[in-house]
Amino acid sequence: MSGVGPVEPGEGTRASDTPGPDSASGGDPRLRPREALLSGLVSRYERHRRAALAATAAALLLAGGGYLYATRPHQLPPPAPEPAPPPPYPSQVVDVAYLEPAPAPRDAAPRSFGLTVLVSVSAGPPVTVTRISQPYAGLALTPEPLPPLRIAAGTARKIVITMRVTECGKVPESAGLPFLDVTLRNTRAIEVHSYILGSRYAHALSDGLHVACGNDFR
Amino acid sequence: MRQRSLIAITAALAAGALTLTACGSRGGDKGSDSGKGGTTVTIGVDAPLTGDLSALGLGIKNSADLAAKTANKKNYVKGVTFKIEARDDQAQPSAGQQNATALVADKNVLGVVGPLNSSVAESMQKVFDDAKLVEVSPANTGPSLTQGPDWRTKKVRTYKSYFRTATTDAIQGPFAAQYLYNDAKKKKVFVIDDKKTYGAGLAGTFTDEFKKLGGQIVGTEHINPDAKDFSAIATEVKKSGADVVYYGGEYPQAGPLSKQIKAAGSKIPLVGGDGIYDPTFIKLAGADSTGDLATSVGAPVESLPSAKQFVADYKAAGYKDEYAAYGGYSYDSAWAIIEAVKKVVDDNGGKLPSDARAKVTAAMQNVSFDGVTGKVSFDEFGDATNKQLTVYAVKNGAWAAEKSGTYTG
Numbered sequence: 001m002s003g004v005g006p007v008e009p010g011e012g013t014r015a016s017d018t019p020g021p022d023s024a025s026g027g028d029p030r031l032r033p034r035e036a037l038l039s040g041l042v043s044r045y046e047r048h049r050r051a052a053l054a055a056t057a058a059a060l061l062l063a064g065g066g067y068l069y070a071t072r073p074h075q076l077p078p079p080a081p082e083p084a085p086p087p088p089y090p091s092q093v094v095d096v097a098y099l100e101p102a103p104a105p106r107d108a109a110p111r112s113f114g115l116t117v118l119v120s121v122s123a124g125p126p127v128t129v130t131r132i133s134q135p136y137a138g139l140a141l142t143p144e145p146l147p148p149l150r151i152a153a154g155t156a157r158k159i160v161i162t163m164r165v166t167e168c169g170k171v172p173e174s175a176g177l178p179f180l181d182v183t184l185r186n187t188r189a190i191e192v193h194s195y196i197l198g199s200r201y202a203h204a205l206s207d208g209l210h211v212a213c214g215n216d217f218r
Numbered sequence: 219m220r221q222r223s224l225i226a227i228t229a230a231l232a233a234g235a236l237t238l239t240a241c242g243s244r245g246g247d248k249g250s251d252s253g254k255g256g257t258t259v260t261i262g263v264d265a266p267l268t269g270d271l272s273a274l275g276l277g278i279k280n281s282a283d284l285a286a287k288t289a290n291k292k293n294y295v296k297g298v299t300f301k302i303e304a305r306d307d308q309a310q311p312s313a314g315q316q317n318a319t320a321l322v323a324d325k326n327v328l329g330v331v332g333p334l335n336s337s338v339a340e341s342m343q344k345v346f347d348d349a350k351l352v353e354v355s356p357a358n359t360g361p362s363l364t365q366g367p368d369w370r371t372k373k374v375r376t377y378k379s380y381f382r383t384a385t386t387d388a389i390q391g392p393f394a395a396q397y398l399y400n401d402a403k404k405k406k407v408f409v410i411d412d413k414k415t416y417g418a419g420l421a422g423t424f425t426d427e428f429k430k431l432g433g434q435i436v437g438t439e440h441i442n443p444d445a446k447d448f449s450a451i452a453t454e455v456k457k458s459g460a461d462v463v464y465y466g467g468e469y470p471q472a473g474p475l476s477k478q479i480k481a482a483g484s485k486i487p488l489v490g491g492d493g494i495y496d497p498t499f500i501k502l503a504g505a506d507s508t509g510d511l512a513t514s515v516g517a518p519v520e521s522l523p524s525a526k527q528f529v530a531d532y533k534a535a536g537y538k539d540e541y542a543a544y545g546g547y548s549y550d551s552a553w554a555i556i557e558a559v560k561k562v563v564d565d566n567g568g569k570l571p572s573d574a575r576a577k578v579t580a581a582m583q584n585v586s587f588d589g590v591t592g593k594v595s596f597d598e599f600g601d602a603t604n605k606q607l608t609v610y611a612v613k614n615g616a617w618a619a620e621k622s623g624t625y626t627g
Binding site: 088177 | 389393396400401426427432517521522523621622623624625627
């Protein structure tokens, strides 16, 4: 060792170990028992210094450990199960697609023609189609089968739309993006949603109207 | 000196205890570990962050930022941290092109969200395409951007790096025409546009369909995008006997136009597209705007559970500005880029390849996920396959959904 560090005093070399002037002179007799007690404790500590240090360290460790244990992050109670998400709005899970022209029913009125559409439901509770309509004046619509039609998720229903021209002067000769209004209902909501069926449907509708009306457009 | 030993031991133990306590409290914040990636990928954003259209542009920027932060928090692409680099185009094509060049020069940029304006997009497309840098617009509705200049007769995709989550004016204009003619029973329309790519294009698709349905165009006018005084046009509208005005353009002009038309004595609704669907329109147009209409892309937020989550997250993130009309589409645009980056990283053993930009652009074509606005995927032209539209009306000083439609053709 290089001698670095404090030199430990030997027993009896400390100021506190040396009898003070009071004790030498006898001093106040009332202090003697306390001094004697203190002196006894100190000498006992000196005799059991290592044990005392170890005990203190152990106590501090216990106290520290206890503190850490007491202040540990408490296990959170298991989170309450998430409430089931509400069913989707029907328009978000229903698809309506135009398939092909269809022959008009035998008992259909004059100036009638048919168009087949496919209504499918992708997810959620069953959806009921309660109404199908179209917005043009001069044109009436009858779906077959008749609503209400209940369609389960993952399934589809073909519906034949029979269009009947009631007044040629009021129908659009060649609408670019005609649509069907479909009323949908599920356990979440009732919605009227427009389905814009694209250019094939637009052409089929226009062809049907031309056949029905010839040159009687406005 | 023995006391000093005791003090030293006590201090050491106390220090140890404090250290352990500190560790314990940090361990509870699991989110702090997220986002530590070896590679930083930048998602560029281009939008008008200043000027009249900044309400829309800031919503785009913040929503893209939210997507990046969400991906980082979830550690969605392992080893990759996303960040946003937002640039202000001030709704000007020239500024947009400069921004595109700057974003291309930054090699960390692997995708760009934006822009807002179709006219700005036209100036950026080639710059991005030459660099094979993918661009996903949440708001461009001009049909020619994806389907070429002759989209009415022959659809041809010009730029393979361009995608959009918003639907096009080829659907939006006719949808408005159908609603006005059939549902609102309007037969005589005065059409005004601002001569810009978006406004003129939208007015054109509306006019075509309105005429096909049997409606009458009783007047047309074009305005200067910088103008604020429309009193001459308002007088013309009054004289024309129109029962509705259709405006192709954006809210900074549409608001005062509506106000001045009503002030001139025409108590008829002004109708526009997604460019006027913003609360600022109502502020500018005043109390008489009740009954004015706008079509906008997508379904109303309240009908989409995924959008509700977005709204809550946006609020929790503490952005100062509203997410506005394109917030959900901007989040989905950024998330589409994140999905494409994920695909490229996963296919390359967990690392970005050297030709990451080209691979991300190629991966975008097949991206498919459930986004804020519904299913997000792209068709052969780069257009969104989800084509929903909603008509909104001004009621009690706010936009209220009237009717929604889905294009399924």
